[in-house]
Amino acid sequence: MDDLALRLLEDIHATPLCVSCGSRRLACTNWDFLKATRALVTGGHAQCTYEKCQVCGVLELLVRLRRAPSWDRVEPEASTRPHSPPSGPR
Numbered sequence: 488m489d490d491l492a493l494r495l496l497e498d499i500h501a502t503p504l505c506v507s508c509g510s511r512r513l514a515c516t517n518w519d520f521l522k523a524t525r526a527l528v529t530g531g532h533a534q535c536t537y538e539k540c541q542v543c544g545v546l547e548l549l550v551r552l553r554r555a556p557s558w559d560r561v562e563p564e565a566s567t568r569p570h571s572p573p574s575g576p577r
């Protein structure tokens with residue numbers, strides 16, 4: 488995770504941010520903000536919701552802290568798949 492993603496993670500602890508407010512707050516481009524968002528979402532730290540931004544009041548896609556799930560995280564099926572199919576010699 489890069490520095491910008493870490494700063495974004497700290498910011499959304501306090502307030503969910505839309506792209507324009509977030510990039511303004513982090514003093515970066517919209518593109519850099521989206522890259523940081525993607526890093527947080529794929530890392531399971533953040534999620535995106537369509538809500539009214541608390542900063543600018545616009546209904547926008549917000550980056551917010553991911554709610555902790557009440558169940559254990561389910562492993563993706565691909566990683567649990569056996570490496571080779573069971574095929575005995577004939």
Ligand SMILES: [Zn+2]
Nearest residue numbers: 505508540543
């Ligand atoms: Zn905003």
